[in-house]
Amino acid sequence: MTDPRERILARLKAAPKRPIPECPAWSAPTYGADERKAKFRAMLEASHADVHEVTAADWPDRLKAILAAKGVRSMLYAPDSAAGRQLAAGWTGDFALVPYDHPVEDMKEILVTGVDAALTTAEAAIAQTGSLVLWPSADEPRLMSLLPPIHVALVAEETLADSLAEILTAQNWAASMPTNAVLISGPSKTADIEQTLAYGVHGPKELIVLLLNAGDGR
Amino acid sequence: MAAEALKSDFGGKAHIALNDPKLRANFRRAMDGLMTKRAAQFADADEWNALRARGAAVRARALAQLPELLERLEARCQANGIQVHWAETTAEANAIVLGILQAAGAKRVIKGKSMVTEEMHLNAHLEAHGIAAVESDLGEYIIQLAGEAPSHIVMPCIHKNKVEIAELFADKIEGQAYTENVDELTAAARKALRGRFADADAGISGVNFAVAETGTLVLIENEGNGRLSTTLPPLHIAVTGIEKVLEKLEDVPPLLSLLPRSATGQPITTYVNMITSPRKAGEKDGPKAVHLVLLDNGRSRVYGDSELSDTLRCIRCAACMNHCPVYTRVGGHTYTFTYPGPIGKILTPQLEGLDCAGDQPHASTLCRACADVCPVQIPIPDLLVRLRTEAVHPSATAGVKGGGSAQSLSESLGWRGYTAMYGSPLIYRVVTRLMGLFGNWVPASAPMLKQWTSVRTKPKFAAKSLHQLAREKGFSHD
Numbered sequence: 001m002t003d004p005r006e007r008i009l010a011r012l013k014a015a016p017k018r019p020i021p022e023c024p025a026w027s028a029p030t031y032g033a034d035e036r037k038a039k040f041r042a043m044l045e046a047s048h049a050d051v052h053e054v055t056a057a058d059w060p061d062r063l064k065a066i067l068a069a070k071g072v073r074s075m076l077y078a079p080d081s082a083a084g085r086q087l088a089a090g091w092t093g094d095f096a097l098v099p100y101d102h103p104v105e106d107m108k109e110i111l112v113t114g115v116d117a118a119l120t121t122a123e124a125a126i127a128q129t130g131s132l133v134l135w136p137s138a139d140e141p142r143l144m145s146l147l148p149p150i151h152v153a154l155v156a157e158e159t160l161a162d163s164l165a166e167i168l169t170a171q172n173w174a175a176s177m178p179t180n181a182v183l184i185s186g187p188s189k190t191a192d193i194e195q196t197l198a199y200g201v202h203g204p205k206e207l208i209v210l211l212l213n214a215g216d217g218r
Numbered sequence: 219m220a221a222e223a224l225k226s227d228f229g230g231k232a233h234i235a236l237n238d239p240k241l242r243a244n245f246r247r248a249m250d251g252l253m254t255k256r257a258a259q260f261a262d263a264d265e266w267n268a269l270r271a272r273g274a275a276v277r278a279r280a281l282a283q284l285p286e287l288l289e290r291l292e293a294r295c296q297a298n299g300i301q302v303h304w305a306e307t308t309a310e311a312n313a314i315v316l317g318i319l320q321a322a323g324a325k326r327v328i329k330g331k332s333m334v335t336e337e338m339h340l341n342a343h344l345e346a347h348g349i350a351a352v353e354s355d356l357g358e359y360i361i362q363l364a365g366e367a368p369s370h371i372v373m374p375c376i377h378k379n380k381v382e383i384a385e386l387f388a389d390k391i392e393g394q395a396y397t398e399n400v401d402e403l404t405a406a407a408r409k410a411l412r413g414r415f416a417d418a419d420a421g422i423s424g425v426n427f428a429v430a431e432t433g434t435l436v437l438i439e440n441e442g443n444g445r446l447s448t449t450l451p452p453l454h455i456a457v458t459g460i461e462k463v464l465e466k467l468e469d470v471p472p473l474l475s476l477l478p479r480s481a482t483g484q485p486i487t488t489y490v491n492m493i494t495s496p497r498k499a500g501e502k503d504g505p506k507a508v509h510l511v512l513l514d515n516g517r518s519r520v521y522g523d524s525e526l527s528d529t530l531r532c533i534r535c536a537a538c539m540n541h542c543p544v545y546t547r548v549g550g551h552t553y554t555f556t557y558p559g560p561i562g563k564i565l566t567p568q569l570e571g572l573d574c575a576g577d578q579p580h581a582s583t584l585c586r587a588c589a590d591v592c593p594v595q596i597p598i599p600d601l602l603v604r605l606r607t608e609a610v611h612p613s614a615t616a617g618v619k620g621g622g623s624a625q626s627l628s629e630s631l632g633w634r635g636y637t638a639m640y641g642s643p644l645i646y647r648v649v650t651r652l653m654g655l656f657g658n659w660v661p662a663s664a665p666m667l668k669q670w671t672s673v674r675t676k677p678k679f680a681a682k683s684l685h686q687l688a689r690e691k692g693f694s695h696d
Contacts, residue, residue: 004514005304008460011518012285018524020282026272026472043485104450104503112416129486141502142449146442165471174467177432179498180449183490188442190404191482192357192373194380195251198404201356202411203442203489 028163029128036127040160041211043130047186048199049207054154059210060087063152066208067117068094076100076111076118076148078140083121083154100141111143117150122184124159124167125211131185132209133167135178142180151204153184156212224554226566226575231552241377241549248376249546255483256537256591273476274595276469277531284521287430287463288512294433298495300508311513312343315422315455318509319349322453324419328411330437330444331355332424333371333534334457334513337556337569340422351422352414354443356407363390369550371557372481372536377549411443421447421505425458426533427473428510431466434494435510438478438487445491454505456493460512461521461530473533476593480535516569516619523616525604529564531594536561538588538598544581553578560588564601572609573620579605628666650683 031039041051054062067075072095078084079099091097098115100107120140122132132153136142145151161167164183168174173181188203199205235241260266280287292302303318305311319327327344329335329351341351341362353362357374361367363386368374375383380398387406388396394406423444427436435456437444448454464470478484497504521527539545539559550558555566555575563578579602588598605618610629612621639645657679662671670676682690 003304004306004310007306008304008512008514008518009285009288012288012460012521015518015522015527016524018282021275021278023275023279024268024271026268028471028475047488100502102502105452108416112412131486131490138498138500138502141504142445143503146445146449163471164474165468168468168471174432177434177467177492177494179493179495179501179504181492181494182445183486184488185486186488189440189488190356191440192355192360192375193383193400193403195248195373196380196400198401201404201408201441201443202354202415202446 028165030162030166031127036160036162037157037211040125040127040130043127044186044207044209045130047130047207048189049130049186049209051209051211053213054210055213059154059212063087063119063210064093067150067152070150070206072116072150074098074115074117075152076115076144078120078144080139081121083119084139087119100144104141104143111147115148117152118144118148119152119154120144122153122155122159124161124171125155126161126164126167126183128163129183129185131164131183134182134184136180136182137178142182145182145184146203149200149204150206150208151184151187152208152210154210154212157214224570224574226554226577228552228554228577228581231554232548232581235548235552240379242547244377244379245546245549248373249540252373252482252540256480256540257483259479259483259485269472269475270593270595272472273533273593274531276464276472277533277594278528280464280469281461281521281527281530283465284461284463287465288460291428291430291433291463292512294430295510296433298433300433300435300495300510303509303511304514305511306514308338308513308515311338311457311511311515312340314511315340315457316344316347316349318453318455319344319420320347322420322507324453325349326414326418327351327420327422328415328418328447328451329353329355329358330421330423330439330447331358331374332422332457333368333556334424334459335422336368337515338457338513340457352411352418354411354415354441354447355439356404356441356443359407359411360386363387367551367556369558370536370539371534371559371561377551415443415446415450418447418451420453420455421449421451422455422457423448425456425462425510426477427470428458428463429465429467429470430463432494434467434492436470436474437491437493438474438489439491440484440488442489445489448491448493449504452505453507453509454493454496455509455511457511457513460514460517461532477533477535480537480591480593519617519619520568523613523618526564526568526601526616526618528596529561529568529601531596532561532565533594534561535593537591537593541587541591543583543585543587560598560602561596564596564598564605567605567609567620568618571620571623572605572618573623576609576620576624579603579609632666647685650685653679654681654683654686 074096123135124133187207190201303314344351353359360375369377384398425435478487496508545559567575584599608618608621609624662676
């Protein structure tokens with residue numbers, strides 16, 4: 001018993017055995033179809049995010065207009081994602097599209113200070129807490145939703161679930177956790193100075209959610 | 219290490235804190251705000267009761283299987299490519315972290331908020347070996363600039379107001395003009411730290427929950443500094459206490475619904491960051507190596523007692539301190555050690571020993587406010603009483619560090635005399651008569667008596683006892 005691992009485990013195993021308690025019943029809240037979207041919007045907006053309802057056809061133009069109005073000069077995008085391809089096809093925006101197409105080591109400067117915004121997709125959304133579920137990938141890396149001052153997230157309405165508990169179970173996350181999974185519920189914020197809320201302390205200052213309506217234009 | 223020389227001086231420090239009106243005002247304002255926001259989150263009593271019962275059971279289940287779950291966590295993490303290290307003491311943990319950094323040639327470290335690394339005094343250890351560790355959580359950054367320790371486990375710089383922070387920034391950040399505007403102060407920190415994130419050779423973070431089932435490290439935060447510290451540098455070292463393990467991924471949602479709501483009254487934190495592996499082939503970012511350091515530092519000893527081990531259920535939300543009538547008046551620095559407030563009063567004496575923090579379990583009125591708000595139902599007041607007992611009559615099984623250190627011959631004789639007096643009518647009568655005759659002659663500063671009278675008026679003895687008066691009135695005791 002020379003190494004700390006053995007000593008720690010030996011002490012823990014020597015402790016008196018205790019019964020494993022049952023988990024009492026508990027369930028996360030559920031919502032009706034209309035209520036769900038309203039709750040999602042209300043929670044996100046309360047967290048200082050902007051929510052825009054868009055369609056599969058019009059979202060690139062809506063995105064252009066929203067970002068141009070904010071004076072954005074360049075936006076990071078994922079050239080190999082479906083959304084990235086749709087956006088880049090025939091791009092004629094007022095600002096430049098910058099592809100995240102190399103490892104971070106090769107484009108750190110651009111990522112850290114060189115772009116004003118980034119577009120990612122979200123796997124799903126959660127009504128209870130107004131959260132986006134991101135599973136960053138090789139195509140859509142982790143830093144996209146973190147370094148640029150504005151994060152735009154495209155999320156399909158049909159992926160909207162009631163709670164994290166529901167999504168975790170329904171999609172059996174435990175069987176296939178990715179390198180990194182993130183829930184995002186608003187722009188970066190802090191209240192460390194006198195409990196006063198301030199946005200954009202280290203992550204994005206703004207979160208813009210494009211909620212892709214289920215039926216095109218309904 | 220400086221930490222080993224520390225000894226609690228609650229009475230002395232409380233006296234200073236209570237007479238500091240600025241400190242009192244800073245804490246009062248903050249604690250009132252946090253209590254109001256938490257209450258709004260748990261307005262539905264049924265929901266609160268069901269949720270906390272679930273949260274408590276999830277934590278109790280994990281602890282009941284702690285050794286097996288730690289082995290499963292280790293195996294899953296290793297299968298995912300996360301390297302796992304075990305440390306029995308803070309010195310071992312510091313050496314492990316330093317070793318990993320030196321092997322990678324890392325000189326600059328960016329840190330996400332972590333109370334366990336505060337417990338280790340990691341920054342000082344790294345600095346002594348030529349490695350600069352910069353805190354990136356805004357509150358932690360502020361107190362690092364000020365050269366202070368956190369005074370609250372969630373809001374580390376809660377003891378400072380914006381005037382103090384404005385002065386500090388103007389003094390310590392190059393080119394920063396004096397401003398009390400919170401947005402400008404926050405922007406100054408963002409600007410100052412951006413480059414530190416980009417330059418860092420390694421990121422160090424804590425862990426909120428470590429899921430054994432999947433080998434996933436869950437970190438929650440609002441600022442994005444935690445995500446940056448664990449994503450941008452090529453190396454990530456996560457440090458956690460061995461008690462933070464959960465059995466299953468499905469245990470995360472109920473605790474996630476309790477922790478931020480209890481801590482800051484938010485429905486959820488801005489970011490919930492779940493890390494399961496280092497960067498995989500083809501991925502463009504994320505650390506290429508991830509290490510997990512599991513720190514014991516006395517926790518396995520706490521685990522040995524089935525009552526005291528409830529201490530280990532804690533998810534570090536700080537609701538107990540926000541609602542404590544003692545903490546809210548004296549602030550976190552009064553507690554000397556890393557964990558203040560009610561949870562600190564049961565944890566610190568067990569980790570550091572009753573011989574150096576034995577006064578802390580007494581710094582309580584046992585009002586139960588902490589137990590009422592604890593999201594995992596830790597019976598803090600019961601454990602405070604238990605620790606008071608352990609300090610005088612150590613139980614053979616618990617083995618609390620420094621148990622029995624408050625034993626004193628005079629106190630023990632005093633209690634024995636008290637027992638004898640109440641066990642014999644004759645002695646009782648003699649002693650009460652003597653007290654009636656001479657009690658008022660004994661000065662308040664007499665040995666043994668002065669501990670009581672230092673903060674209280676010495677009682678005045680009546681010339682005749684109640685028994686005597688009753689007998690004179692003709693009452694008979696049978």
